[in-house]
Amino acid sequence: MSRRLLLLLIVTLPAFICRAQQNFLNIVNYRVYYGWAHNYPQDWLILRRFENNGRDYLLLVDPLTLQTKVNETSFYQVKEMTLEQTRARFLKTAYERAINAAEKQSVNIQDAGIERGLPTEAGISLTADLCPSHKPLDKRLFEAMFHEFKKVERPAPIALSVSGLWMKNHLQDLDWLKKLRNQGDIRITWVNHSYNHRVSKTAPLKENFLLEPGTDINYEVLATEKLMLRNGLVPSVFFRFPGLVSDQQLVYKITAYGLIPIGSDAWLAKGQRAQNGSIVLIHGNGNEPMGVNDFLRLLRSKTRQINEKQWLLYDLSDTVDEEFGQ
Structure with missing residues (x-):
């Protein structure tokens, strides 16, 4: 890992955690949204999508550990799927x-x-x-x-x-x-x-x-x-x-x-x-x-x-x- 990337992670990680636990007081367009989200090296299953203060967020679940988190959509490569497609993709989890x-x-x-x-x-x-x-x-x-x-x-x-x-x-x-x-x-x-x-x-x-x-x-x-x-x-x-x-x-x-x-x-x-x-x-x-x-x-x-x-x-x-x- 390069020194520049390491410093970037150190700077952004606290903000990442804060966003995941903040109070979302202005939620709009909250909806069921299925799909796949990727942020190397992790694959996540998407359950919901919503907006808050002009930013787009996802509710995600780790299909291996069942742990959930919330984070901005921009952090991920996202592919929307149907419920059937999503369940088929994560079939063995x-x-x-x-x-x-x-x-x-x-x-x-x-x-x-x-x-x-x-x-x-x-x-x-x-x-x-x-x-x-x-x-x-x-x-x-x-x-x-x-x-x-x-x-x-x-x-x-x-x-x-x-x-x-x-x-x-x-x-x-x-x-x-x-x-x-x-x-x-x-x-x-x-x-x-x-x-x-x-x-x-x-x-x-x-x-x-x-x-x-x-x-x-x-x-x-x-x-x-x-x-x-x-x-x-x-x-x-x-x-x-x-x-x-x-x-x-x-x-x-x-x-x-x-x-x-x-x-x-x-x-x-x-x-x-x-x-x-x-x-x-x-x-x-x-x-x-x-x-x-x-x-x-x-x-x-x-x-x-x-x-x-x-x-x-x-x-x-x-x-x-x-x-x-x-």
Whole structure:
């Protein structure tokens, strides 16, 4: 590498990172956009394209690691493709294999999608849902994570399934989470949990949550992503159905947005026990303290194993990548 090129990279890299994490306050023309983006030596899969303050941006996913990022279009060689062409190009990647696996689980009315990671992992992938709520964030969850793992796994990973209405109405809680992230206390995967997260206490499952007649799926998905970006969050490649409720048609609608549905095999508040490799579900929005209590008890029972690095938390992207990247 030439000295001039090295200096150029040193100068531009901080700006590159800043652009990827900035608050995009003037988003226009936000749309689904599939294709291939190349910046030597990396190939990226394009999911979205939008404009902000006169600049053109892409939401990209690494098809091998499932990590996402946002950056200006001008940094890449870009080729637009159809959904079918894009999936064919990245056919043998962890990303495409995970989407295929989720679609095969699409017949389930509840808990469709990826339910667990590798069973050989000594630990779990922790996911917490932030559905609309009038209650404050249950901070005990995050404080316990940091306390238990600060010496062996920092930042501790967690996937937060965030709804648009929760973000809109809990800005102080969101800022607190971002502060923990920026301090390196926790590492957050931001999962799309729909915008409105409507639910009926009386409607049958086949007409409830996102299956409610008249639901605008395009708004539920894209409005949530735009609000994430406006708040300095990078949307992940994952989607969690409200109530874990879907049908086959809805699963295919979500995968058509390039998103991987994530379920759970251990919803703690429902009495489901966490096993090695489990994708654990609790609610951190204050509405389900029982689930948080169960998780705190689980942590206390694993104190020795945690200290000996024999039981850890696993990043959702990493565990799905390891499961489907073979």
